[in-house]
Amino acid sequence: MSHTATNPLVPTTTAHDPRLAARGLVKRYGPTTALAGVDVDLGEGEALAIMGPSGSGKSTLLHVLAGILVPDEGTVRLRGRRVEGLSERERSLLRRGRYGFVFQHGQLLSELTALENVAIASMLDGEPRASAQQLAAQWLATLGVAGEQDRRPGEMSGGQAQRVAVARALVTRPDVVFADEPTGSLDQATGQEVMRILVESTRAVGASLVVVTHDASVAAWCDRRIDVRDGLVVAGQGPVCGAAPVAGVGHAGTTSVRTTSTAQDRVPA
């Protein structure tokens, strides 16, 4: 490991090792440096917001953390295991099996129904179709879109489609959920509702969450937030990473998450 120096903005973990740990990430596109040496730790069950203006490198950071892009320098460890050097195929398997994704829009397969879109994620993991669809139906019910299960993405509203996308991201019980501007194509109220569902249900399955956004009200739902400018982390806020979410108190978002959480928001057993 080439970069072991600690960044003051990313405190070393104490009680828990981070679930996802990145050190010294550098990513260049030709003459442009998108990431200029970034360290990130993501704790067990932690929700982390990555903020920054357009062109700051925040999406590149998400892609490198998620194994979509390979960094030019630096390391990414998932539960202590290095993943940045895996082959394309291994990274695909990693993304499919251990990660979940929520994009801005257009990620649902347009010919499949909502139910099938969720079910296909577990079918890819080897789940038989019948039980995959059963599980998918439970998830859709939990996220409040049971009535949409036979509709196709083109027939749903943006908010409904994002709920289905959240269900699809979580149905495989991933270690980490990556969300890239998940509310980017939604109005303010719907966006807040989708964030509530995303944060609560991710926490309920014990997954960690990384949200890339330029919207502070979206970032406020997360336990912690880092700001990226010109490929560097320039500011961090929130508790020490690695702290279990139950221990996180007193920062934006968390309190309201907890108070609005009700029995019906819990994921299916």
Next chain:
Amino acid sequence: MNPVLALAPRFGRATGRDGRTTTALAIVAFALTTALATSVLAATLGFVERAAHPTSGVEERLGDTYVLLAYVATVLLVVPLLTLGGAAARLGVARRNDRLATLRLLGATPREVVGLTLVETATQGIVGAVAGTVLYVALLPVWTSVPFLGRTFTADELWVGPGVLALVWLGVPLLAVASGAVTLRQVVVSPLGVARRVRPPALRAVRVVVAVVAFAGFVVVSMFLQAFAAAAAAILIGGLALAFAAVNAIGPWLLGVAGRRRLRRARTPEDLLAARRLLDDPRAVWRVVGGLSLASFVAGALAVVPVLAEQSAGDADTRLLMQDILTGALLTLLIAFLLAAASAGIAQAASVLDRRRELALAHLAGVPTELFDAVRRREVLGPVLAASVGSAGLALALFFPLFGLAALTAPQGLLLLAVSLGAGVLLVLAATESSRPLLRRVLADPVVRAD
């Protein structure tokens, strides 16, 4: 000039890599349509000329029959030709939907948006028609090597002349514009863009009307031609036309039924996706395999020709006629397979480009590329096999009573049928696989912002 229409050349230059791919595909399709349509027309005119000015006794005796058979072949190929031309036009227009929706939001009138796109489509049609003419000339040596009525056509006989060429150069762009205009209706309806893949309205009644018109056309054509010395031939051809119409009318419906069955039985993600794509638009799938179905039906019907030839061993004219029918049928089949393959290739490329965002995002989320490859194969193989083997089987069943068990005593016909069907199916699959590199490029492309 209208300021929006004046943008046309700029858009032509600024379409990027996908735009260039679709433009090239559309032009190739228009060129193929032009070349094969002109060749078929040339052969038909060649037979008309031979019948009008026979140079031998056999040409005098059989000339009119050959003209009739040439018309049959032409009619058989009209649907696949129109399908390919239409697919090319749709491809060009569909790819421009996003840009056109933006233009509408910016305040361009529907008329301007339609005009802008149709100018581009017509340009592609013209370029394709010119390229197709070159291809037609290049193909002349192939057609002039095939003997009919005891001698091959000369290049001179198969040269359609400037009049027909001018008609083709006008007709292909017009066809392109007409198909494009139909596709464009979706964009123009709403400035807020196009609902992706709305379910197409039921067109069953229209299809039946078309079938009836086609059948009536046959009757009219055959009445004009005084060639019906052999009334049996008329019944045979009329029966064929009716069967085609029936197959064409029930084909999409059958595909829909098959799709629902596949959906129920699907166990793997690839089965599920393939079934859903088939159900999504059975008509579009039928457009690809429909031509194949007609050609296979002909091939099935002609598998009995060797039996006929054997039965009429004594008559030299009949032997020649049977031999030439077989040759002509094989040529028709070859052209139909080429057209079906090109349509299938274009349809797959369009499907990849239309779904580029969802495919790329699914890939980012870890869906393996191989899944999409498997879906494509399943999506095409089932309908192609059903259309070709099913139609050929139907023809065999229809004609079996006519020739009875004699068919079984002349297995070379059935062998020829099996070989040509196998080759045709492989050709269509190969054309479909040609979208493989395009899929990989789309998946490798970071659709998400590079920021």
